[in-house]
Amino acid sequence: MDIFPQKFKLLTTIIVIAIAIAIAFTWVYFFQVPPQKPTETTFTTVTSPTKTETKYGGELIIANIADVLRMDPMLITDVPTATIAYQIFDFLVRYNHETKQYEPGLAISWGASEDAKTWTFKLRKGVKFHDGTPFNAEAVKFTIDRVLDPQSKSPLSQDFRDNVESVEVIDEYTVVFHLKNPLASFLDRIIRNQGAMIVSPTAVKKYGEDFSNHPVGTGPFMFKEWIPGERVVLVKNPDYWDGAPIIDTLIFKPMPESAAQVAALQAGQVDVILSIPMESLEILEKDPNVKVYKMPGYTTFGIVLNHKSEFFMDKRVRQAINYAINKDEIVNTLFKGMGIRIYSPLPLASWAYSEDVNKFEYNFEKAKNLLEEAGWKPGPDGILEKDGKKFSFVCITQEGKEAEDLVTAVQNYLRKVGIDMKIQILEYGTWVDMLVTHQFDAGYIWWAAGAGDPDHYFPFLFYSTGWANCGLYNNTEVDELIVKVSQNPSFEERKKLAAEVQKLIVDDVAWVHFYSKYTMVATKKTVGGIILTPSEGEIDFYKSYFTSPKGG
Amino acid sequence: MILRYFIKRLLYFFPIILMVSLLVFIMIRLIPGDPARTIAGIMASEEDVERIRIQLGLKEPIHIQFIKWFSNILRGDLGISIRTNRPVALEIFSRLPNTMELTIVGLFIAIIIGIPIGIFAAIKRGKLSDTLLSISALSGVSIPVFWMGLVLIYIFSLSFGILPVGERGGPLWTIEGLSHIILPSITIAAPSAGVFARITRSSMIEVLEQEYIRTAKAKGLKMNIIIFRHCIRNVLVQLVTIIGMQFGFLLGGAIVTETVFAWPGIGRLLVDAIISRDYPLVQGIILIYSILFVSINLFIDLLYGIIDPRIRYE
Numbered sequence: 001m002d003i004f005p006q007k008f009k010l011l012t013t014i015i016v017i018a019i020a021i022a023i024a025f026t027w028v029y030f031f032q033v034p035p036q037k038p039t040e041t042t043f044t045t046v047t048s049p050t051k052t053e054t055k056y057g058g059e060l061i062i063a064n065i066a067d068v069l070r071m072d073p074m075l076i077t078d079v080p081t082a083t084i085a086y087q088i089f090d091f092l093v094r095y096n097h098e099t100k101q102y103e104p105g106l107a108i109s110w111g112a113s114e115d116a117k118t119w120t121f122k123l124r125k126g127v128k129f130h131d132g133t134p135f136n137a138e139a140v141k142f143t144i145d146r147v148l149d150p151q152s153k154s155p156l157s158q159d160f161r162d163n164v165e166s167v168e169v170i171d172e173y174t175v176v177f178h179l180k181n182p183l184a185s186f187l188d189r190i191i192r193n194q195g196a197m198i199v200s201p202t203a204v205k206k207y208g209e210d211f212s213n214h215p216v217g218t219g220p221f222m223f224k225e226w227i228p229g230e231r232v233v234l235v236k237n238p239d240y241w242d243g244a245p246i247i248d249t250l251i252f253k254p255m256p257e258s259a260a261q262v263a264a265l266q267a268g269q270v271d272v273i274l275s276i277p278m279e280s281l282e283i284l285e286k287d288p289n290v291k292v293y294k295m296p297g298y299t300t301f302g303i304v305l306n307h308k309s310e311f312f313m314d315k316r317v318r319q320a321i322n323y324a325i326n327k328d329e330i331v332n333t334l335f336k337g338m339g340i341r342i343y344s345p346l347p348l349a350s351w352a353y354s355e356d357v358n359k360f361e362y363n364f365e366k367a368k369n370l371l372e373e374a375g376w377k378p379g380p381d382g383i384l385e386k387d388g389k390k391f392s393f394v395c396i397t398q399e400g401k402e403a404e405d406l407v408t409a410v411q412n413y414l415r416k417v418g419i420d421m422k423i424q425i426l427e428y429g430t431w432v433d434m435l436v437t438h439q440f441d442a443g444y445i446w447w448a449a450g451a452g453d454p455d456h457y458f459p460f461l462f463y464s465t466g467w468a469n470c471g472l473y474n475n476t477e478v479d480e481l482i483v484k485v486s487q488n489p490s491f492e493e494r495k496k497l498a499a500e501v502q503k504l505i506v507d508d509v510a511w512v513h514f515y516s517k518y519t520m521v522a523t524k525k526t527v528g529g530i531i532l533t534p535s536e537g538e539i540d541f542y543k544s545y546f547t548s549p550k551g552g
Numbered sequence: 553m554i555l556r557y558f559i560k561r562l563l564y565f566f567p568i569i570l571m572v573s574l575l576v577f578i579m580i581r582l583i584p585g586d587p588a589r590t591i592a593g594i595m596a597s598e599e600d601v602e603r604i605r606i607q608l609g610l611k612e613p614i615h616i617q618f619i620k621w622f623s624n625i626l627r628g629d630l631g632i633s634i635r636t637n638r639p640v641a642l643e644i645f646s647r648l649p650n651t652m653e654l655t656i657v658g659l660f661i662a663i664i665i666g667i668p669i670g671i672f673a674a675i676k677r678g679k680l681s682d683t684l685l686s687i688s689a690l691s692g693v694s695i696p697v698f699w700m701g702l703v704l705i706y707i708f709s710l711s712f713g714i715l716p717v718g719e720r721g722g723p724l725w726t727i728e729g730l731s732h733i734i735l736p737s738i739t740i741a742a743p744s745a746g747v748f749a750r751i752t753r754s755s756m757i758e759v760l761e762q763e764y765i766r767t768a769k770a771k772g773l774k775m776n777i778i779i780f781r782h783c784i785r786n787v788l789v790q791l792v793t794i795i796g797m798q799f800g801f802l803l804g805g806a807i808v809t810e811t812v813f814a815w816p817g818i819g820r821l822l823v824d825a826i827i828s829r830d831y832p833l834v835q836g837i838i839l840i841y842s843i844l845f846v847s848i849n850l851f852i853d854l855l856y857g858i859i860d861p862r863i864r865y866e
Binding site for chain 2: 016017020021024066069070075077153155157158209210212213227228229230253254255256257259260263264266267269427428429430432433434436467
């Protein structure tokens with residue numbers, strides 16, 4: 001029986017649809033998390049004694065490339081979250097990137113024993129965590145112990161345990177670190193490692209695992225709230241030991257599309273952007289309303305050759321490849337303004353960077369000669385051949401314009417000497433996986449560290465059993481030198497030894513080296529006091545201010 | 553009659569959800585790489601990664617993992633996101649309404665733009681206006697969403713400075729909210745509007761050629777009445793299917809739009825979850841998506857039954 005007479009059909013349909021939409025909307029708004037309206041801005045004005053410039057506080061809106069993940073410092077492995085953590089927590093020791101000196105942080109003085117195995121720190125008195133509890137030696141021990149704990153969920157755990165034996169509380173403001181081996185880079189490797197960002201023991205005990213969402217430290221800004229996908233809000237710590245920040249509130253907004261970030265900055269919607277896409281760099285540098293900060297970073301980009309690969313076992317072949325690629329040309333055209341040409345595995349910003357190495361300047365003839373010496377002769381199609389085998393291999397790379405541009409340029413240069421390099425573009429996780437399991441002939445590779453100390457590079461990348469030694473590079477002399485660099489207490493000695501290491505690594509062609517990237521941020525021209533560092537993500541806002549009241 | 557029809561469709565619901573979940577569960581584990589490496593970060597050693605794998609329960613046999621996960625689902629527990637340590641349900645439901653809002657508004661715009669264009673083009677078929685309209689419909693479908701979004705930002709936010717660059721501004725009924733949703737919803741609506749226009753046009757043309765229409769014309773009925781009373785209802789069946797399907801696509805396609813406009817939705821969440829192999833989050837999102845998708849299709853089927861009596865009697 002047809003219970004729907006003709007004329008009601010259309011009506012019914014419309015009513016049903018209307019009801020459905022109404023239900024959908026009601027449900028949508030029932031679950032809606034209302035976005036926070038910008039908080040009422042109360043201006044803090046500080047007149048600087050030396051300049052007549054008035055510094056204004058207010059809300060600083062920062063565009064981040066991704067939303068924050070876990071804010072527990074020992075669990076952080078991504079840059080966007082690290083940037084936020086730098087505002088909430090402090091280290092025992094600070095580092096001034098201009099003077100390249102260590103400065104007091106939560107510790108006012110420190111010293112090492114003769115053998116560099118025992119480090120004593122005198123702590124700053126009167127410092128409080130954001131939850132009001134006092135900062136003292138117990139807090140330091142608690143922080144480090146939770147990373148050393150074998151049950152710890154922190155990926156830094158193994159590295160800490162390999163180096164630190166124990167932490168001892170001498171008195172309320174004195175703490176001693178006992179190391180397993182002499183570690184000259186202790187301050188960088190452990191003390192300024194995010195695992196050593198001092199956390200409030202009270203807060204950790206109170207929140208347990210949820211501490212990741214309620215971070216409490218001693219830093220210049222305190223965590224206020226997180227609306228997923230929308231913003232992380234930090235408010236200034238008025239009792240900060242280094243003076244209360246001028247800026248009242250930091251708002252981190254995730255904006256995954258860099259082009260949209262640039263547009264937002266130019267339109268005045270955000271005050272700071274933390275990642276500048278290559279294409280937009282020029283536009284921003286020319287924009288009179290925008291300031292761009294640049295600094296050579298602690299990063300190094302190159303191509304790693306697998307020393308166990310049938311193609312690259314021969315040193316002559318590796319050197320030939322190096323001569324065959326015009327690296328100067330590639331860096332100066334493709335990465336202009338963004339990358340600095342380097343000749344060794346260490347970044348330019350590192351105090352140990354040495355150019356006393358074989359620069360492998362572009363030399364087509366030399367490349368061809370070396371290849372011929374190694375037994376590779378051009379086949380009928382122009383591709384080199386040896387014992388019936390073609391010189392054809394695959395270079396793996398992660399996806400992304402920067403990586404793909406580089407390997408494509410390399411492919412072109414190699415083709416000219418008769419080498420057929422194929423490119424395999426992989427998704428990030430897969431690429432990392434294949435690199436560390438040595439499933440490649442050649443691969444795009446890069447490394448970033450929080451400091452320029454060679455200990456952040458050599459032991460992982462070039463020590464024969466280093467876990468990031470993707471190319472299975474093995475040189476006993478280099479191994480011995482790497483250990484010496486790590487343990488020698490004299491700064492000058494370490495510099496010399498590091499230079500030797502670089503000379504050997506480059507000559508052996510563990511990697512083909514290209515460039516070091518600038519760390520960059522761009523801000524509205526009314527924003528001042530940004531402290532940029534060569535460490536990706538480590539940007540300090542505690543001295544930031546506006547030069548005119550917000551709204552300008 | 554309708555009830556029996558409805559129940560029959562409902563019975564398919566559960567097996568479909570189960571199959572989709574199983575498929576996703578397996579597929580994401582087949583891709584090389586796992587969440588342990590993501591959590592550990594680039595600086596961690598292989599031992600650290602292995603230790604984290606065990607902690608995450610990834611070393612257990614795969615069918616045990618699935619049974620554990622699914623039985624939790626049945627109890628309403630979607631698990632904990634590996635990357636953020638927060639409940640998957642929280643991650644999803646704090647963002648899902650935003651995506652739904654964008655999708656619904658986008659769909660609405662696509663309907664009110666696309667269908668009239670299709671009708672008009674059908675009426676004027678063969679003439680210049682038809683050609684022009686058809687070309688615009690085709691462009692809507694062909695223009696990359698990504699490009700269009702950025703161009704719209706450039707024109708309206710930078711050059712004219714009248715609309716904001718991205719993010720969500722508030723509930724729809726506020727000026728703030730409206731100004732923030734205009735650009736992203738137009739961007740997301742464009743391809744769908746194009747599809748609706750083309751389908752409407754071809755359906756309408758088919759219907760307009762029918763005998764009974766000529767009869768109506770001969771009877772002396774005015775064109776408007778012919779269109780609205782007779783044609784549209786017959787076109788409705790096809791349209792309703794397409795709208796339902798487009799809703800599903802829009803949910804998934806919102807990913808690009810959300811990225812460009814920094815819209816706090818679930819699309820971006822899914823992409824990031826897959827890239828970092830956040831298994832519980834990926835499985836949770838796909839589960840919700842498939843429930844939504846199946847529900848929408850069920851609803852469409854129901855509408856069918858109302859609109860077209862012939863189908864009900866199958």
